[in-house]
Amino acid sequence: MTKTLVKGPWFGIRHLQALLIFFNIVVVYFSRINVSVSVVAMTNANTTNPDFPEYDWNEKHKSVIISSFYWGYIFTQFPGGYLSRRFGAKIVMFGSTICSAICCVLTPLLISLGGWQAYCAIRIIMGLAQGVIFPAIHQHLGKWSPQKERNFLGTISHCGTDCGIILSMGVSGLIASSSIGWPGISYVSGGACFVWCLIWLIFGYNNAPSARFITPEEREYIESDLLREDNFHQKNIPVPWLAIFTSVPFLSLLVVRCAQAWGYTTLQAEIPSYMAGVLNMNIKSNALFSALPYVAMFCLTFVYLFSADFIIAKRLLTLTVLRKVCNTFALWIPAGIMIGIGFLDEEQKTLAIVLMILNVGFNAGATIGSTLNTIDLSSNHAGVLMGIVNTIANFVPIVTPLLVGVIVTDEHDRTLWQIVFIIAAAIFFFGNLVYIIFGSALTQPWDAPNFLTRENVEGSINDFSKPKLNGKQLLTSTGDGDKVNSIVTPEVVTADKLTNNGALNHAFELSEKPENRSVETP
DSSP, X not given: OOOOOOOOOSSOHHHHXXXXXXXXXXXXXXXHHTHHHHHHHHHOGGGSOTTSOOOOOOHHHHHHHXXXXXXXXXXXXXXXXXXXXXXXXXXXXXXXXXXHHHHHHHHHHHHHHXXXXXXXXXXXXXXXXXXXXXXXXXXXXXXXXXXXGHHHHHHHHHHHHHHHHHHHHHHHHHHHHSTTTTHHHHHHHHHHHHHHHHHHHHHOOSSGGGOSSOOHHHHHHHHHHTTOOTTGGGSOOOOOHHHHHTOHHHHHHHHHHHHHHHHXXXXXXXXXXXXXXXXXXXXXXXXXXXXXXXXXXHHHXXXXXXXXXHHHHTTSSOHHHHHHHHHHHHHHHHHHHHHHHTTOOGGGHHHHXXXXXXXXXHGGGHIIIIITHHHHHOSTTHHHHHHHHHXXXXXXXXXXXXXXXXXXXXXXXXXXXXXXXXXXXXXXHHHHXXXXXXXXXXXXXXXXXXXXXXHHHHHHHHHHHOSSOTTOEXXXXXXXXXXXXXXXXXXXXXXXXXXXXXXXXXXXXHHHSGGGOEEEEO
C-alpha cells in the first residue's frame, strides 16, 4: 500500500529558504546593477546633485566599468559549485554577500583615490565574490525543492532578480538626486547586504535534516520525494564530468543560456544609455522608466508560474514541452520587439518605453523555460551544472558592453543602436531554436549517486532479470518529470533471453532511459 506523505505546514522551512534566496538576489543585484545608473550620475552631476564630484569619463570608460564586474564573475562560477557541494550553500552565500557589502561601502572612497581604474578594480572584486552565488543557489534549491514544487520555489527565488533590478534602477536615480548624492547608492546597497547576512545566519540551512525548526512531516516529505536515504547528505557523490560534457540536453541548455545572457545584458546594461542618448531623458526619469520593464517582468513571472502549474497539474503538456514553450515566449517575442525598438526616436518616446516594458516582461518566462533546467537534469549536481553554465554564459556580459562601446560611437545616433538590437535579436532566435530541438527536462542517468560505480551497471541488469517483484514496491518516474508511487511490473527477462547479446543490450537500453529508471523501496 502506498504511503501518503504529508507536506507539512503551508509555509514551511523550504518556503523560508526560497524567500531568503529571493532577498539575497535582491540585495546582490542592487549592488551589482546600480553601476548603470551610478556612472551616468558621476559623469553628469548637474542633472543629479552638483555637490558631489563629477568625472570626465567617455563612453568607452563607462563600458569598461560596466563590464568589469564580469571579469571577476566568470572565474568563481566553478569554485562556487564545488564549494557549495563541499561545505554547503549557507557559508558560501554568506561569504559572497558580506564581501559584496564591504565592496559597496568602500566604492566612493576608492573612486576618489583612483578614478575609473579603481572603480573597475572594486567591481572585479565584487564580481569574484558574487560569482559563487547562483551555483550555490541552485545547489540549495536542489536540496530543498520537491519535484512538484520546483517551479514554484525556483520562480519565487529567481523573482529576486527582477526586484533587485527594479530597486537598483528605480531607487538609484532618486538617491543620486538626493542630499547623499551618488555615493549614497553604494552605501544603501551595502547596508542592505549586511542586513541580509544577519538574517541568513539565523534562518539559513543547508538541507532539511539540518534545519532546526523544520517539522518531521516536512523533512520526510522533502527527503522522500527526492529519493534520499538516511545519511545521504553526508555522502560524497563523484561528479560524472564526461557524461555531463557529452550530454546533448545539457549542451543545448548551455547554448540557450548564452543567448539569454546576450539579449538580457543588452537590455539591462544599455537601457539607461539608450534612453539618455536617443530618447533624451534626464537621469531621474531615466532611472524610473528603466525600472518599469522589470516591474512588468516581475508581474509576468507569476503569470508564467500559475499557467505552468495549471498545465502540469492537468497534465496538458510534459515538463519538457512546457519548458520549451515558456522559453520560446521568453526569447522569440522579445527578439521581434527588440528590432522594432531600434527604429524609434525621441518623437516616439512613449511607444519605445511601452515596447521595452513588453520586451523585458515577456523575457520572464526564461526562468521556468530554462533557468531551472539544471535542477531537472540533475538535482544532485545542480550547483556544478549552474557553475558550468554561468562560467561560459558570463563571458557574454563582458563582450556585450565592449561591443556596444565599439558600435555606438555616438549614443545619440539611432542607427548605431539599431545594429546593437538586431544582433541581440538574432542571438535570441537561434539560441532558443537549439534548445527547442535538443533540450530536455528529464532527469539524466548521470544524476544517479552510483552512476560511476560498477554497482550501477550490475544493478541495471539484475533489476531487469527479475521475473517478479518479490513483494517490494518500486518508485518510478513518469515522462513529465513527476514522481508517482505505484506498483509496476518490470519486463520479464527469461533465462533463454539472457543467453544472447540482444537481450543484454535491451536491458541496458531500458535502464538508461530516464523514464524507466526506478528505485526499490521497502
